[in-house]
Amino acid sequence: EADIYQTPRYLVIGTGKKITLECSQTMGHDKMYWYQQDPGMELHLIHYSYGVNSTEKGDLSSESTVSRIRTEHFPLTLESARPSHTSQYLCASTGGGGTEAFFGQGTRLTVV
Amino acid sequence: AQRVTQPEKLLSVFKGAPVELKCNYSYSGSPELFWYVQYSRQRLQLLLRHISRESIKGFTADLNKGETSFHLKKPFAQEEDSAMYYCALKVTAAVNKLTFGGGTRVLVKP
Numbered sequence: 001e002a003d004i005y006q007t008p009r010y011l012v013i014g015t016g017k018k019i020t021l022e023c024s025q026t027m028g029h030d031k032m033y034w035y036q037q038d039p040g041m042e043l044h045l046i047h048y049s050y051g052v053n054s055t056e057k058g059d060l061s062s063e064s065t066v067s068r069i070r071t072e073h074f075p076l077t078l079e080s081a082r083p084s085h086t087s088q089y090l091c092a093s094t095g096g097g098g099t100e101a102f103f104g105q106g107t108r109l110t111v112v
Numbered sequence: 113a114q115r116v117t118q119p120e121k122l123l124s125v126f127k128g129a130p131v132e133l134k135c136n137y138s139y140s141g142s143p144e145l146f147w148y149v150q151y152s153r154q155r156l157q158l159l160l161r162h163i164s165r166e167s168i169k170g171f172t173a174d175l176n177k178g179e180t181s182f183h184l185k186k187p188f189a190q191e192e193d194s195a196m197y198y199c200a201l202k203v204t205a206a207v208n209k210l211t212f213g214g215g216t217r218v219l220v221k222p
Binding site: 031056058090099101 | 113148155156158161163198202207208209210213214215
């Protein structure tokens with residue numbers, strides 16, 4: 001079934017750890033996005049990708065990095081997590097000329 | 113820079129009453145606007161887009177360029193409408209980047 005998956009759903013880690021949030025989609029979409037959302041606040045675009053080997057910074061500056069080696073996979077990495085990185089991270093994709101964004105379930109990250 | 117404002121954090125209405133969620137935007141270009149909804153324990157999903165001019169689940173939204181608004185309305189709210197609603201603006205044709213408002217939580221009481 002075509003879908004967009006994020007793992008893990010919840011993650012609690014210590015300061016200084018390196019983490020990777022996974023996002024995969026089986027929708028055949030070329031464009032993918034990462035949004036960051038603090039509780040009760042708006043979603044902010046932090047990274048996006050037009051396609052394989054394409055990555056761009058979003059509107060909100062982020063210390064995270066992304067890669068797009070395969071069409072279906074768009075992982076987000078934090079080299080050294082800090083408490084300020086505590087947030088919810090949402091992955092989304094669009095494709096086929098459509099404008100509707102399909103979202104994953106999100107990863108709620110807590111850095112202690 | 114573009115901006116989307118949803119002035120109400122919480123709207124509480126009784127079942128059967130009308131509900132209107134306000135959305136205002138600032139953008140110098142030609143806007144494309146959306147409403148996304150997130151029901152409890154579900155992912156964020158598209159509710160409707162202004163281009164389609166459609167009614168989804170009884171909701172409608174009209175783009176008013178003069179007032180730079182895209183308010184969401186439903187004449188008779190139902191309990192299943194309780195959710196978080198986000199207004200969003202697409203600003204780039206090449207990449208479907210979305211700028212979101214802060215969201216409005218709708219609570220429909222029985």
